[in-house]
Amino acid sequence: MVITKVLQIKESRKLRRSLNYILRDDANLKRVTKNDCHSDFPYVLKDGQVYQRLVSGHDVVDASDAESVFDDFFLVKDSAAAFNHGRSNKEMSDLSNPNQVMAHHIIQSFAPEDKLSPEEVNRLGYQTALELTGGDYQFIVATHMDKGHLHNHIIFNSTNQVTLKKFRWQKQTARSLFQISSRQAELAGAMVLEPKLKTSYTVYSAWRQKNSFRFEIKQRLDFLLKHSLDLEDFLQKAQALNLQVNTSGQYVTYRLSDQPQKRVVRDRSLSKKGRYSLEGITKRLATNAVVFDKDSIKAEYDKIMEKDAEDFEMKLTIEPWQVETITPRSLHVPIRFGLDRKGTVAIPARLLDQNADGSFTAYLKRKDFFYF
Numbered sequence: 297m298v299i300t301k302v303l304q305i306k307e308s309r310k311l312r313r314s315l316n317y318i319l320r321d322d323a324n325l326k327r328v329t330k331n332d333c334h335s336d337f338p339y340v341l342k343d344g345q346v347y348q349r350l351v352s353g354h355d356v357v358d359a360s361d362a363e364s365v366f367d368d369f370f371l372v373k374d375s376a377a378a379f380n381h382g383r384s385n386k387e388m389s390d391l392s393n394p395n396q397v398m399a400h401h402i403i404q405s406f407a408p409e410d411k412l413s414p415e416e417v418n419r420l421g422y423q424t425a426l427e428l429t430g431g432d433y434q435f436i437v438a439t440h441m442d443k444g445h446l447h448n449h450i451i452f453n454s455t456n457q458v459t460l461k462k463f464r465w466q467k468q469t470a471r472s473l474f475q476i477s478s479r480q481a482e483l484a485g486a487m488v489l490e491p492k493l494k495t496s497y498t499v500y501s502a503w504r505q506k507n508s509f510r511f512e513i514k515q516r517l518d519f520l521l522k523h524s525l526d527l528e529d530f531l532q533k534a535q536a537l538n539l540q541v542n543t544s545g546q547y548v549t550y551r552l553s554d555q556p557q558k559r560v561v562r563d564r565s566l567s568k569k570g571r572y573s574l575e576g577i578t579k580r581l582a583t584n585a586v587v588f589d590k591d592s593i594k595a596e597y598d599k600i601m602e603k604d605a606e607d608f609e610m611k612l613t614i615e616p617w618q619v620e621t622i623t624p625r626s627l628h629v630p631i632r633f634g635l636d637r638k639g640t641v642a643i644p645a646r647l648l649d650q651n652a653d654g655s656f657t658a659y660l661k662r663k664d665f666f667y668f
Contacts (some may be wrong), residue, residue, distance in 0.1 A: 303401040315362035318438040318449035350439040374510035376460040404448040421448035475667040482505035482623035521585040616654040
């Protein structure tokens with residue numbers, strides 16, 4: 297499941313047009329049969345046949361009627377305008393300023409391989425919108441079946457029903473939306489998939505050591521930057537660590553001579569801040585005083601790599617009773633903190649080993665962070 301697009305609706309005519317578009321008959325009407333009748337969705341009689349409109353809504357009178365949803369959105373905006381009278385100018389009002397965001401339009405797309413029913417997809421979109429908005433914003437979810445793949449159109453009011461303040465779409469909002477959507481999709485898929493992780497810490501670590509040349513190059517470079525006195529010393533010691541460094545071009549390029557690396561790696565692909573550029577290397581080396589000599593550099597590097605072979609700082613066991621949900625991509629663990637705060641943490645499968653007794657071993661670093 298992916299989020300394909302997020303749109304901002306800034307004019308009332310565009311809001312009405314968007315609502316009419318997502319509620320059109322040819323996209324979200326599903327013919328009713330005896331086996332798939334769902335009372336959650338409104339019925340529609342068309343050409344003598346009974347259909348259900350795959351639409352759901354939150355705090356709207358009739359989610360299946362575009363004009364009704366439009367009016368519900370504007371009632372809240374009218375209340376916000378009245379509440380803010382005398383405390384804010386017209387430039388901040390959705391009703392008087394065409395540049396203000398009236399609603400947000402999210403499109404969720406699903407691959408046919410997901411094998412989710414249209415009803416499941418709609419429910420997934422509803423839960424995504426509810427979690428993103430915290431339940432304080434009106435929204436509708438319309439599931440479309442007209443493009444060869446199922447996708448949701450979610451439109452939610454930008455005005456909070458409780459505080460009458462605006463929803464602020466910030467830098468982290470898109471990431472939060474992706475995390476929420478991914479979690480809901482995982483949970484929907486978990487109903488038909490075996491509760492087993494798709495990968496593991498052991499498998500991932502072995503793959504990274506074998507295939508991630510950039511990871512290995514950065515390890516050797518970081519070691520050399522700590523233990524070289526100048527550029528000439530750096531280049532000589534790089535040869536001792538089987539790292540080919542070419543400084544003749546516009547960019548510094550690197551290649552591991554003891555690995556099956558076919559293409560060189562540019563310094564810019566290792567660090568956008570120029571840490572491994574010629575200028576960055578020279579600047580860093582100027583701060584060094586005591587370093588390993590050329591003859592011992594390889595032995596010292598091997599010694600440190602052997603010590604750091606286990607790429608984690610904390611190792612802990614998660615018992616089966618502590619697990620809320622297992623999906624192929626992650627483990628969902630409920631946690632509590634403070635007096636009354638609680639939630640769920642999703643730990644990626646690449647940081648876990650699944651044990652024979654049903655428990656899990658987690659390999660964590662202090663700087664790791666997870667969606668909560």
